[in-house]
Amino acid sequence: xxxxxxxxxxxxxNRSHLRGVAYRMLGSRSEADDAVQEAxxxxxxxxxxxxxxxxxxxTTVLAxxxxxxxxxxxxxxxEPLAADEPEPNVIRxxxxxxxxxxxxxxxxxxxLLVVLEKLTPAERVAFVLHDMFDLPFEExxxxxxxxxxxxxxxxxxxxxxxxxxxxxTDADITRQRGVVDAFLAAxxxxxxxxxxxxxxxxxxxxxxxxxxxxxAPREIRGAxxxxxxALAFSARARFTQPALVNGKVGLVVAPGGxxxxxxxxxxxxxRIVEIHVIADAERLRRLDLAVLSD
Numbered sequence: 001x002x003x004x005x006x007x008x009x010x011x012x013x014n015r016s017h018l019r020g021v022a023y024r025m026l027g028s029r030s031e032a033d034d035a036v037q038e039a040x041x042x043x044x045x046x047x048x049x050x051x052x053x054x055x056x057x058x059t060t061v062l063a064x065x066x067x068x069x070x071x072x073x074x075x076x077x078x079e080p081l082a083a084d085e086p087e088p089n090v091i092r093x094x095x096x097x098x099x100x101x102x103x104x105x106x107x108x109x110x111x112l113l114v115v116l117e118k119l120t121p122a123e124r125v126a127f128v129l130h131d132m133f134d135l136p137f138e139e140x141x142x143x144x145x146x147x148x149x150x151x152x153x154x155x156x157x158x159x160x161x162x163x164x165x166x167x168x169t170d171a172d173i174t175r176q177r178g179v180v181d182a183f184l185a186a187x188x189x190x191x192x193x194x195x196x197x198x199x200x201x202x203x204x205x206x207x208x209x210x211x212x213x214x215x216a217p218r219e220i221r222g223a224x225x226x227x228x229x230a231l232a233f234s235a236r237a238r239f240t241q242p243a244l245v246n247g248k249v250g251l252v253v254a255p256g257g258x259x260x261x262x263x264x265x266x267x268x269x270x271r272i273v274e275i276h277v278i279a280d281a282e283r284l285r286r287l288d289l290a291v292l293s294d
Contacts, residue, residue, distance in 0.1 A: 011040055014055050018062050024128045025066035027113045027257045035065045056139070063125055063143045070121035111243035111291050112162070113257035118289060119158050126151050127158035164244045164290020176249035177292065179267050180242050184251060187230045188237040195227035200271040205229065211261055211279035226275065236260075244290040252289065259284055 018039060022032035039062045051057045116124050122144045129135040129143070130151075137148040137155070144151055179198055186194035205220040212218045220226050239255045251263040262284060266274035278284060 007044065010054055011043060011058070014058050017055070018058060021059060021062055021128070021133060022066055024116075024132055025063070025125060026069060027116060029256075031069060035062055035069060038065050059129075059133075059135070060139070060143060063129060063140075067121055067125050067143065070124060074121055109291065110239065110241040110254040110257055111252055111289070114243065114252050114254050114259045115162050115164075115289050115291055117259065119161060122146070123154050123158035123161075126154035127162065130155045131159060162291055163293075164247070164288065173244075173249060173292075175270070176265070176267050177242060179270055179272060180249045180251060180265060183230070183265075183272060184237060184240060184242065187234050187240075190231055190234050192227055192231060195230050196223050198272060199223040199226055200268070200273040203272055203274065205275040205277065207277035208280045208283060210281070211277040242292050244288075244292055246288050249292065262287060262289075 015036065018036045019032055022035040023029060026032050026035065039058055042061055042065075043058065116127070119127065125144055126137075126140050129140050130137065137151045140155075141148045141151040144154065146154065182194065182198045185191075186198065201223050202221070203223050203226050205226045207218045209218070220229055236253055236255070239260070240251050240253045242249055243252045244250070245252075245262055245264045248265070250265055253260045253262070261277060261279040264276040264278065265272050278287070
């Protein structure tokens with residue numbers, strides 16, 4: 001076997017791992033594939049004579065590529081979140097199926113991908129490499145351009161942001177989670193009676209301008225009306241997961257792992273009394289989002 005064929009074979013043996021790293025770094029299948037392809041181009045130009053650990057070399061190179069991509073994305077943060085996201089049932093240009101991408105996101109956790117978007121590029125790289133792939137900080141440090149101690153601090157800071165600081169007690173979070181899970185299950189299943197059971201008779205739903213379709217009311221009152229709206233939401237419910245929203249249990253809607261809107265709930269006596277639907281890009285950026293522990 002000549003060197004080029006051997007190189008291709010070794011790269012293909014690492015491709016699945018590399019795609020997993022890149023997807024967790026970038027939250028997009030198409031961008032992850034681009035990063036993996038760039039890693040291959042760099043390998044093919046470099047040769048292997050000085051590489052003693054090909055898998056480690058590829059992971060390091062890929063992480064640097066992803067870090068650069070995240071920095072470019074961050075520099076364009078003035079663009080609306082998910083402005084280029086299609087509806088869930090539309091195939092993107094180039095043949096990428098958003099539903100398949102959403103399944104990939106779901107295998108990691110939509111809420112986790114959404115929260116990772118809130119981290120700085122260096123925090124995200126340090127957290128993903130250490131907490132998800134067990135890379136030691138001595139190897140992460142040169143990737144992010146910091147000392148091992150500083151890289152450890154990056155991952156620690158990211159971990160705190162991912163886990164959040166709930167303002168409610170654990171018992172209250174558990175109670176809220178049960179109500180929100182019931183709402184989500186009923187929405188996904190199209191179960192009108194189950195929705196009525198979890199909604200207060202006088203429940204109020206308020207949507208911001210970005211969340212309400214043109215001409216639609218931004219405030220809906222009463223369990224019957226809100227339940228009907230939730231049934232209309234059922235197509236998007238498959239792209240939805242519970243998360244902590246400003247310290248309380250809410251829902252994030254994230255087709256393809258990109259934040260689209262958030263539902264924040266007020267719950268009393270095991271029923272939902274208020275729902276705030278937030279889709280405005282600036283308001284979404286200001287939300288304190290964190291992952292719920294299972």
